[in-house]
Amino acid sequence: MAAAPGKPASAQAATPSVMTRRGFLSTLGVAWTAFAAACAAGAVATTRFMFPNVLFEPPQQFKAGLPADFQTGTVDQRYKESFGVFIVRDEQGIYVLRAVCTHLGCTPNWLEAENKFKCPCHGSGFYRSGINYEGPAPRPLERYRIVLADDGQILIDKTKIFAQEKGEWSSPDSFLKV
Amino acid sequence: MIEALKHSVNWLSAPPRFFTITLAAFFVLLFPGELGPAWLRRLTRPLQTVYRPKVGGIVFAVLGVLFLASCFDPNFALIVLKPDNVPIAAMIFLVAFFVWFGLKEGRRNDALRAAEQPIIEKRESGDGKVMVWPDLVYTEFLCMILWTIFLIVWSICLKAPIEEPANPAKTPNPSKAPWYFLGLQEMLVYYDPWIAGVLLPGLIIVGLCAIPYIDKNPKGNGYFTFKERKPEIAIFLFGFVVLWVWLIIIGTFLRGPNQNFFGPFEYWDAHKLVPLINVDLSQIIWVKWMHTALPRNPILREIFGLTLVAAYFLALPPLLAKRWLKGYYEKLGPTRFHIMMFLGLTMLSLPIKMMLRWTLNMHYVVTVPEIFFNI
Structure with missing residues (x-):
């Protein structure tokens, strides 16, 4: 579809663009930052899970x-x-x-x-x-x-x-x- | 009279006897009148009638009556009617019925084809096709409703097998895996954990994945047949029925306290004394036959077992390709044949090891406990 030549494609491109290149990139940046932060938080939580507050270990x-x-x-x-x-x-x-x-x-x-x-x-x-x-x-x-x-x-x-x-x-x- | 009958059933269900009977019954019922010398073929030919609906129905009815009558025995009822074991008892009949049904339909189609008549699937649907809607979806929908009702009734009637809170110092005796893993647990009795728990289950999965690449026979797709796929059906059913379902059945009903074997009508006595003193192959050969002490060097000590295992996996397949399985070798080609042989011989190594353990108390064929390597 994207490769379709002629009028329809240019007509679409000519419609008043809601999103500029700069706006798109900054949205993308925010999205990826949020995603990476969520992943990092998950990783931290998982790591924390490996070190329980109370560990029952009978003396050796x-x-x-x-x-x-x-x-x-x-x-x-x-x-x-x-x-x-x-x-x-x-x-x-x-x-x-x-x-x-x-x-x-x-x-x-x-x-x-x-x-x-x-x-x-x-x-x-x-x-x-x-x-x-x-x-x-x-x-x-x-x-x-x-x-x-x-x-x-x-x-x-x-x-x-x-x-x-x-x-x-x-x-x-x-x-x-x- | 009845006591004597129960005793003989108990005697027959000792694993080496029960396994031999199962194996014989498997091949005789799968190929009645087709295997062995002429007298055996003549002897087993009448069993072909089992695949007639009427005769098969009578056989199942008789088995069901025997089963119900056995439930009057308190020891039998205690094990079979335990809520966790009820589905396994049902499984015996369900697996037997569906295997029988598939083989019956296959044989019927083979006969129809030999008489140059249209096969069952064609007769039932006309052109060999049915519509997804309504034929399939409607059937599935009805099955779903009926199964939901059945499961609800079941879960109300039979209590879930929940036990006391776990305690590492108190292992239930016998300790059993969930029923679908009892085959694995049974394998663990005969092999080291790394073989029975890692290698063999891995190879089962790899082997099942490999079936479409090894099985070059294009026939039997979308219709029942037996004649066109005899070796394929026999190998699959051997692995499924004899080595998986059978192990689940003995693991459920015959393994009692301390993992000892008990007959179906035997009291589960936790103090049953069974002498099971293990011997290794190296001990049999060096100590018993050659009257010398075990050599210090592990490789020298295990040389016979290592040779045996190497011969089993490396020398047997080429020999089979040259002599007894020549046609199969030509049909599959060298690569497929050797992969098939490796998987098949690994599968067969389980019943071989089980028999060795039951009859000779063979612990290991090769044992190097120093590096945790035992076969």
Whole structure:
């Protein structure tokens, strides 16, 4: 249409123009400035959203009581809900298993009667030691650092993880001899 | 008598048996009297009558009666009549009916064409065309009204499956994905997350997108047919019915607490003891057969699994092109054939791995946990 030659095009151009070139450009400038400002405000809001006012982060280190609080041959679940750990005591000592399945991250259940951890999502099974032996989990449950604090309490440090397949369970911090 | 029947159904629904039955039923019902040696063909030929409307109707009626009768069993009713599972029970019959209907119409058209008579679509519409208005729009409008009524009644009658507030320390047992993802969840039992959750779903989507570029058969457009598109229909239905719908069905009805398998008439005992001690291929070969310790070097340790996987994906397609699928290779050409083979073999790797897990407790064919690489 724009390329149509002759009278109609020139007749249209000759009608009293409401908008000059300068006016058009300044309107365009205002529109684009408004659009860019809206985008920037959106970006700022999105970025702000990433930094919440209140962030619930349970402490990464906690004291779990005295070693004598844990009976030999038990899997203790008292810190499962608050800190996501199983505290296991056997004849030699105490170790702390991270309650996160190594397959896709569900929380496994400890089945006392079957003497195993079993994940309800895809059926991975782990021995009391945390070693995977059934279902799809590719590696054992991870262990957290466990040491004795100065006051004789167990100190569990969730920032340090020990993986069996990397041979880290032989590290002295992964196991508390009692 | 009835107890014995329930027991045998439970026994038959153990996954390796149930899958073998499903697979056999799939091929026999899709190609009755056409596959296998002469005796098998003679044996299965009478099943062609299933595609007659009367016989098919009787089969569906019998299945429906059996299903309703099963609902008198408390364990069966508990799972099947759970509000979330009702649509899946309906899906079994709906998928079966529409697959049957499509194949029935296709076979009818094939017979009409063989007798040189006009096909169904032509008979119904005259010139093979109908008007959008009123034929299509009117039907759609009626369907919309009826479905709205149905959904309202449904949402009033069956409660939404809402549970207690989420608690990271308490995972429901069993934990199940929404029904349409149960096939994916079932795949995750057999493969690592990066394969079952990323690679295979990605390839399913890519493969579906690739269908129009791989499928060079122009026939069957706008009318029912079976004879003209046998391999295409068989491959699609295998992927859809056997590998997707079937996995949803077993994921819904047979997977119980701790993701153990339960028969349809079995009580969901959270303490059911199932010995499932995994073995890897490397353990079977090095420890069980060669009586040596696993080699330290991961590549040497996994050499057999790696060879097997490489042979499956690299050596099998050329072999198939030369020997058993020669006609298909010539029909598609090398590029299309090899893409098709890659997608098809990936698809087939799922039932293979499932069978290996069920029968041998095979954990991984190749496993390098050090770098999180397991197949």
